Amino acid sequence: MSFRRPLVLWKFTMPECPEVETVARSLSAHISGCLFERASLLRSSALHPLSLPLETLIGRSARAVRRRGKLLIFDLFPGSGGEDSDRTPDSLLVHLRMTGRMLVRDAGAAPGKHTRCVWSMRKPDASPFQLFFDDARTFGKVFAANQEILEKWDFWRNLGPEPLELSREAFIPLLRGQRPIKSCLLDQSVVAGIGNIYADESLFRAGIDPARPADSLSAEEGGRLLDSIQEILKWAIENKGSSIRDYLDADGNKGSFQNNFSVYGRAGKTCFKCGGELQKLKINGRSTVHCPVCQK
DNA sequence: AGCGGGACCTGTGGGC
DNA sequence: TGCCCACAGGTCCCGC
Numbered sequence: 001m002s003f004r005r006p007l008v009l010w011k012f013t014m015p016e017c018p019e020v021e022t023v024a025r026s027l028s029a030h031i032s033g034c035l036f037e038r039a040s041l042l043r044s045s046a047l048h049p050l051s052l053p054l055e056t057l058i059g060r061s062a063r064a065v066r067r068r069g070k071l072l073i074f075d076l077f078p079g080s081g082g083e084d085s086d087r088t089p090d091s092l093l094v095h096l097r098m099t100g101r102m103l104v105r106d107a108g109a110a111p112g113k114h115t116r117c118v119w120s121m122r123k124p125d126a127s128p129f130q131l132f133f134d135d136a137r138t139f140g141k142v143f144a145a146n147q148e149i150l151e152k153w154d155f156w157r158n159l160g161p162e163p164l165e166l167s168r169e170a171f172i173p174l175l176r177g178q179r180p181i182k183s184c185l186l187d188q189s190v191v192a193g194i195g196n197i198y199a200d201e202s203l204f205r206a207g208i209d210p211a212r213p214a215d216s217l218s219a220e221e222g223g224r225l226l227d228s229i230q231e232i233l234k235w236a237i238e239n240k241g242s243s244i245r246d247y248l249d250a251d252g253n254k255g256s257f258q259n260n261f262s263v264y265g266r267a268g269k270t271c272f273k274c275g276g277e278l279q280k281l282k283i284n285g286r287s288t289v290h291c292p293v294c295q296k
Numbered sequence: 297a298g299c300g301g302g303a304c305c306t307g308t309g310g311g312c
Numbered sequence: 313t314g315c316c317c318a319c320a321g322g323t324c325c326c327g328c
Binding site: 138139177183282 | 304
Binding site: 305 | 314318325
């Protein structure tokens with residue numbers, strides 16, 4: 001297998017649940033069964049402070065790559081046994097944050113300007129290759145961990161349920177407090193995986209004002225909001241899945257996904273429902289676009 | 297206690 | 313054309 005161009009497994013900024021899900025699925029196809037032969041950290045701040053050293057990954061293999069919230073998780077299994085279990089990672093977690101990307105490259109490819117971590121990998125009886133973690137804005141983190149270490153990570157321990165696995169009965173009680181409902185959706189300890197884009201899109205679809213206090217939503221509104229979140233996330237995952245099927249090259253297409261936003265990035269433009277002007281405001285310091293007519 | 301907002305970063309793009 | 317600066321936002325951290 002040869003990659004003359006890097007295989008960019010996600011190109012957009014702001015990866016949320018659907019994007020991370022897409023990366024996990026496409027990475028899993030490449031990485032499952034592959035052995036970590038070498039690991040280099042090119043920028044120390046890319047390693048989570050609680051992480052085991054990246055060298056502890058060497059000799060482990062990836063069973064699969066999956067998603068939890070906005071985290072990519074490589075499930076690992078040991079090569080030959082006999083390790084000290086305290087210092088042995090059973091997973092590699094990657095948070096792409098804003099600009100993180102995973103790239104599959106040739107064995108001989110040189111790191112780029114923004115490459116933060118390099119893993120040399122090989123599937124039995126196949127050619128070696130490299131996995132790069134690139135991150136221009138350096139917000140992203142990699143984290144080699146086992147269950148014991150993960151339990152010390154507050155973010156992990158407090159991570160809320162997956163929105164696609166939630167029932168109305170479980171979701172509605174989560175909408176507590178007087179803070180804006182949008183703040184609630186962005187709080188990863190309430191639900192895991194929703195970011196600024198899908199919070200705005202879901203609230204528009206549900207017809208709910210993002211500034212409404214979370215505890216002011218009726219059960220009917222809460223249920224409608226969950227339906228909207230699930231419809232949009234599922235639709236986005238399907239959409240990403242189709243646009244990523246032949247992969248995006250380094251200077252390649254952005255796909256059509258962003259053309260499907262109803263409100264995100266459309267401040268001042270026309271609301272598709274009522275024809276009025278979409279308004280922009282700040283909630284939690286995050287830009288928020290909504291329709292003051294359609295969202296009550 | 298719970299919420300709001302600044303810091304962290306750097307590439308991008310709009311305005312002059 | 314080129315420069316400058318505001319803007320983008322997930323999470324941590326601090327202050328009210």
